[in-house]
Amino acid sequence: MKILVCVKQVPDMESRFRPDGGGTWFEESDLAFRMNEYDEYAVEQAVQLKEQLGGEPEVTVLSIGPDRVNEAIKKALAMGCDRGVHIQDPAPQGKDPWQIASVIATFAGGEGFDLIFTGMQSQDRGSAQVGVLVAELLGFACATTLVGFAFADGVVTATRELEGGIKGVARLRLPAVVTCQLGLNIPRYPTLPNIMKAKKKEILGVAASGLLQEEPVAATARFYPPARKGGGVVLEGEVGSLVEQLYGILKEKTTVLR
Amino acid sequence: MKALLVCEYREGTLLDSTYELLAFADRLGAERALVLIGSDAALPAGTGTLYLADAAKYGEYNPDVHKRIVLEAVARSGADCVVFVHSSYGWDLAPRVAAVLRAGQVSEIVGIVDGGYEVGCCNAKMRRTVAPKTAKSVLTIQAGAFGATGIPAGAPQVERIDVADGATGVEFVGYEPAEAKGVDLTRAEVIVSAGRGVGKKENVPVIEGLARALGGELGASRPVVDAGWVEHSHQVGTTGQTVSPKLYVACGISGAIQHLAGMKKSDFIVAINKDKDAPIGEVADVLVVADVMQFVPAFTAKLQ
Numbered sequence: 001m002k003i004l005v006c007v008k009q010v011p012d013m014e015s016r017f018r019p020d021g022g023g024t025w026f027e028e029s030d031l032a033f034r035m036n037e038y039d040e041y042a043v044e045q046a047v048q049l050k051e052q053l054g055g056e057p058e059v060t061v062l063s064i065g066p067d068r069v070n071e072a073i074k075k076a077l078a079m080g081c082d083r084g085v086h087i088q089d090p091a092p093q094g095k096d097p098w099q100i101a102s103v104i105a106t107f108a109g110g111e112g113f114d115l116i117f118t119g120m121q122s123q124d125r126g127s128a129q130v131g132v133l134v135a136e137l138l139g140f141a142c143a144t145t146l147v148g149f150a151f152a153d154g155v156v157t158a159t160r161e162l163e164g165g166i167k168g169v170a171r172l173r174l175p176a177v178v179t180c181q182l183g184l185n186i187p188r189y190p191t192l193p194n195i196m197k198a199k200k201k202e203i204l205g206v207a208a209s210g211l212l213q214e215e216p217v218a219a220t221a222r223f224y225p226p227a228r229k230g231g232g233v234v235l236e237g238e239v240g241s242l243v244e245q246l247y248g249i250l251k252e253k254t255t256v257l258r
Numbered sequence: 259m260k261a262l263l264v265c266e267y268r269e270g271t272l273l274d275s276t277y278e279l280l281a282f283a284d285r286l287g288a289e290r291a292l293v294l295i296g297s298d299a300a301l302p303a304g305t306g307t308l309y310l311a312d313a314a315k316y317g318e319y320n321p322d323v324h325k326r327i328v329l330e331a332v333a334r335s336g337a338d339c340v341v342f343v344h345s346s347y348g349w350d351l352a353p354r355v356a357a358v359l360r361a362g363q364v365s366e367i368v369g370i371v372d373g374g375y376e377v378g379c380c381n382a383k384m385r386r387t388v389a390p391k392t393a394k395s396v397l398t399i400q401a402g403a404f405g406a407t408g409i410p411a412g413a414p415q416v417e418r419i420d421v422a423d424g425a426t427g428v429e430f431v432g433y434e435p436a437e438a439k440g441v442d443l444t445r446a447e448v449i450v451s452a453g454r455g456v457g458k459k460e461n462v463p464v465i466e467g468l469a470r471a472l473g474g475e476l477g478a479s480r481p482v483v484d485a486g487w488v489e490h491s492h493q494v495g496t497t498g499q500t501v502s503p504k505l506y507v508a509c510g511i512s513g514a515i516q517h518l519a520g521m522k523k524s525d526f527i528v529a530i531n532k533d534k535d536a537p538i539g540e541v542a543d544v545l546v547v548a549d550v551m552q553f554v555p556a557f558t559a560k561l562q
């Protein structure tokens with residue numbers, strides 16, 4: 001069995017974001033990047049499946065982007081993936097989800113994967129499209145927002161999270177794509193020995209340009225901070241003074257302090 | 259412009275979000291048609307053409323089947339854009355429809371700005387405007403962003419849709435009901451919630467201490483629950499409880515849309531966050547810029 005996990009590298013969400021020169025995305029300098037949170041669940045689930053199947057499946061981790069994304073690939077390798085594929089693209093943010101999906105599908109189509117794991121969305125763009133589009137382009141079965149995953153006898157049992165705590169359960173025949181939601185599992189921390197082992201694993205470099213066959217179908221016009229609604233008070237300063245100020249406000253504006 | 263609105267139906271019930279789709283179509287100034295995989299017994303109100311496929315015949319949600327039905331409605335209605343709510347149904351189905359139509363999709367629209375669609379990004383800290391470049395487009399709207407029209411007058415003109423069986427690799431097994439609740443936060447007058455910024459499980463009692471000092475209940479954001487720091491019944495948000503206390507205190511919570519959806523109707527909102535730009539500031543009456551583990555114990559001491 002061949003498994004693919006797609007991971008994206010995203011900025012730390014506690015960063016301060018500023019528009020870049022083109023005004024359509026964020027300025028990257030000064031930002032620290034990490035693996036997209038949803039993708040960590042995808043990597044963990046793929047590695048758990050490999051373990052369940054006695055180590056037989058080969059797990060490939062793929063990421064599209066500039067050289068820095070090798071850090072995310074290395075993390076996935078240290079978590080237990082077998083090989084990495086870096087699809088080199090200096091500016092993936094210029095591609096829409098349809099193009100990103102088509103690059104992945106073109107690569108994956110040639111490799112004969114049986115099962116593909118992705119996050120349900122990225123924390124930065126948040127389109128929640130790429131995994132499903134990959135499935136459509138490849139003609140794979142697909143389920144999104146997994147909070148439960150089981151595999152037996154060639155069939156995936158996917159537990160999808162619906163609204164209000166309800167879950168929907170579906171069975172998927174392989175080949176399939178699943179997109180992973182927060183809480184699906186508890187992603188492992190790479191241990192030092194595994195980090196060392198990962199250094200020896202192959203990372204194949206492939207140019208995105210050779211895989212891209214699609215024109216964009218959507219474009220970002222502008223990137224900007226939300227308009228502040230105003231009205232809200234922002235308190236800054238010493239803890240002691242903040243305590244007094246908040247106490248005063250709650251006394252005045254609410255009935256909860258008697 | 260003609261919009262095809264994809265209504266949601268689950269286990270015999272039409273979901274209310276249908277009326278948000280109508281509100282969005284009105285904002286677009288679009289002529290509208292609807293498609294529903296449902297039943298005659300639970301039709302939406304309002305005029306216009308409704309393409310109806312019988313849920314009893316097609317079973318509960320199979321994405322491959324629903325895709326074919328929506329595509330048939332797109333063909334019959336001649337719609338320029340297909341609109342879903344960005345829900346577990348919409349985000350699952352919309353890209354499938356977009357892929358077949360090779361249409362540009364814009365996900366989780368919160369507004370319409372300069373003729374473009376405004377969406378959130380970077381965990382709700384920033385916004386983008388996105389424009390489809392194709393003749394047909396697929397849109398998903400953020401739940402709650404466009405309000406609802408209320409129940410409109412009139413009844414739709416129903417046209418039936420039947421599609422042939424086709425290949426599917428997906429089989430629907432069933433639903434699992436929500437877990438029986440532990441705490442009922444919907445009745446609490448004060449809720450003090452712990453977010454990931456609390457740092458570790460051992461710090462949660464500090465937040466609980468503030469909740470107790472204010473005579474309230476402990477709430478939590480999702481990562482805190484997923485990590486097992488707090489039990490699920492305390493979770494506030496789309497997949498947790500929707501609350502509206504007199505006072506909501508968010509401790510180390512960024513303010514992602516799914517969390518806000520559960521608490522923004524609170525009467526008075528205080529956020530404690532070390533990041534002045536955290537999107538929780540959008541809804542907070544007071545944003546205290548501080549480290550939770552320094553501020554909360556000090557504030558609790560003041561109350562006692």
Ligand SMILES: Cc1cc2nc3c(=O)[nH]c(=O)nc-3n(C[C@H](O)[C@H](O)[C@H](O)COP(=O)(O)OP(=O)(O)OC[C@H]3O[C@@H](n4cnc5c(N)ncnc54)[C@H](O)[C@@H]3O)c2cc1C
Binds near residue numbers: 457
């Ligand atoms: C389909 C779906 C459903 C979801 N349902 C829910 C739901 O029901 N409820 C929910 O909450 N989430 C839900 N989420 C998850 C949601 O998108 C966010 O991931 C989550 O709300 C983030 O939780 P958080 O704010 O605690 O953590 P983070 O986003 O990690 O934010 C932590 C915050 O703490 C601040 N901070 C860090 N350290 C400190 C410190 N020492 N002192 C003060 N502040 C500090 C940071 O500045 C940051 O703002 C859902 C997501 C999806 C996709």
